[in-house]
Amino acid sequence: MTPNQPINISTNQLFNYTLHLADNNLILGHRNSEWTGHGPVLEQDIALSNIALDLVGQARNFYQYAAQLKNDGSTEDTFAYLRDANEFKNVLLVEQSNGDWGKTILRQFLFSVYQYYLYQQLEKCSDRTIASITEKALKEITYHIRWSSEWVIRLGDGTIESHARMNNALHELSEFTDELFIPASYEIEIARQGIMVDPVFINARWREKVEAILREATLPFLSEDNNKQSLSGKEGQHTENLIHILSEMQSLQRAYPGCEW
Amino acid sequence: MSTKQQNINHQSFSEAAIWGLMRQIYDPEIPVISIVDLGIVRAVEVSSTVNNLNPKIIITITPTYSGCPAMDVIGMNIRMSLLEHGFKNMEIKTNLSPAWTTDWMSAEGKEKLRAFGIAPPNPSQSVCSPAQFQEEEVVQCPHCNAHNTKMVSRFGSTACKALYQCNECQEPFDYFKCH
Numbered sequence: 001m002t003p004n005q006p007i008n009i010s011t012n013q014l015f016n017y018t019l020h021l022a023d024n025n026l027i028l029g030h031r032n033s034e035w036t037g038h039g040p041v042l043e044q045d046i047a048l049s050n051i052a053l054d055l056v057g058q059a060r061n062f063y064q065y066a067a068q069l070k071n072d073g074s075t076e077d078t079f080a081y082l083r084d085a086n087e088f089k090n091v092l093l094v095e096q097s098n099g100d101w102g103k104t105i106l107r108q109f110l111f112s113v114y115q116y117y118l119y120q121q122l123e124k125c126s127d128r129t130i131a132s133i134t135e136k137a138l139k140e141i142t143y144h145i146r147w148s149s150e151w152v153i154r155l156g157d158g159t160i161e162s163h164a165r166m167n168n169a170l171h172e173l174s175e176f177t178d179e180l181f182i183p184a185s186y187e188i189e190i191a192r193q194g195i196m197v198d199p200v201f202i203n204a205r206w207r208e209k210v211e212a213i214l215r216e217a218t219l220p221f222l223s224e225d226n227n228k229q230s231l232s233g234k235e236g237q238h239t240e241n242l243i244h245i246l247s248e249m250q251s252l253q254r255a256y257p258g259c260e261w
Numbered sequence: 262m263s264t265k266q267q268n269i270n271h272q273s274f275s276e277a278a279i280w281g282l283m284r285q286i287y288d289p290e291i292p293v294i295s296i297v298d299l300g301i302v303r304a305v306e307v308s309s310t311v312n313n314l315n316p317k318i319i320i321t322i323t324p325t326y327s328g329c330p331a332m333d334v335i336g337m338n339i340r341m342s343l344l345e346h347g348f349k350n351m352e353i354k355t356n357l358s359p360a361w362t363t364d365w366m367s368a369e370g371k372e373k374l375r376a377f378g379i380a381p382p383n384p385s386q387s388v389c390s391p392a393q394f395q396e397e398e399v400v401q402c403p404h405c406n407a408h409n410t411k412m413v414s415r416f417g418s419t420a421c422k423a424l425y426q427c428n429e430c431q432e433p434f435d436y437f438k439c440h
């Protein structure tokens with residue numbers, strides 16, 4: 001392939017899917033990094049910063065692959081710093097505000113479990129690069145699930161105050177979980193090509209794990225019909241939250257394009 | 262052309278010689294262990310050319326963790342070392358699969374970690390599952406060798422380490438966690 005040659009439709013769907021995977025990780029990694037220096041205790045501040053680092057590292061691997069697929073001179077930085085909100089394909093869950101520590105933990109837990117079952121499929125997929133990136137990432141996600149589920153239980157089954165906060169967090173985040181399993185146009189296409197399974201496929205496993213932890217945390221289950229959300233982050237329709245994240249994260253590159261230090 | 266470059270003979274292009282150079286490059290965050298002892302260098306290839314002049318050196322490395330910030334520095338240090346020794350034609354490849362594991366760390370490397378005050382990874386991978394509240398690994402204190410230690414946090418000063426404290430000598434220490 002020579003530079004500037006438009007990519008064909010099937011590569012384009014793989015490109016979109018790769019960006020979607022990258023965006024999920026970058027945005028959640030960025031959200032988590034907002035806690036750096038502000039965690040409730042030093043060890044947990046470091047833990048969440050470590051998770052942020054893993055997520056941003058995984059995002060870089062996906063962005064580098066996306067740049068290779070696009071083959072027009074784009075780099076990982078072009079995708080992270082020079083796209084607008086409507087070009088981001090992350091799910092709405094990861095862009096939600098940090099709220100309190102409980103909400104941040106719950107968001108991480110709900111996403112990590114999704115990522116774990118999804119990547120178990122992707123590490124076996126027919127695309128060699130995506131398989132390698134996800135094989136590597138899975139080892140890290142294993143730690144993220146352990147850490148976040150222990151905190152969900154500790155807080156849910158903790159004091160009256162921590163239980164109430166976890167209840168609120170669950171209430172605030174549950175409307176964004178259904179989107180994880182509603183396939184976007186590019187997910188349908190790459191599932192058709194046999195690169196990836198339909199995300200619906202991992203829904204039952206996700207729910208089983210999440211419910212087991214919520215039960216132990218004495219928190220209510222997520223109801224099946226709580227999806228009041230009409231937006232699709234995967235298709236570039238976002239909540240206002242993403243605009244705030246990008247305006248901060250991209251400000252330097254927007255003001256001084258190509259700036260390095 | 263520098264003297265160094267003129268002196269390069271067939272012998273210095275051997276893969277063994279390049280491995281020797283790699284053993285002199287240390288991890289920027291744990292400066293007592295080489296990138297070979299850590300298991301980061303996965304392959305060294307010297308591609309042959311017709312007259313064996315200016316053969317290409319291909320080094321394959323793998324990150325310990327996806328977001329390890331030391332990787333860029335390690336790649337640069339490899340480049341610098343090869344240039345210093347007169348090798349210009351090089352490629353540094355990053356390979357993610359098979360994923361890095363602490364099993365690739367050499368026995369010598371583990372001993373160096375212990376001497377530096379970092380508990381080396383246990384040989385067993387048995388606790389690497391997502392289940393919550395698992396029994397923690399028994400980690401030996403690198404200072405007083407007691408096994409009576411406790412985990413303070415699963416995440417430490419770098420992605421590859423956990424924070425522990427010894428119940429005997431009370432010293433905190435890093436544990437290079439099994440991965």
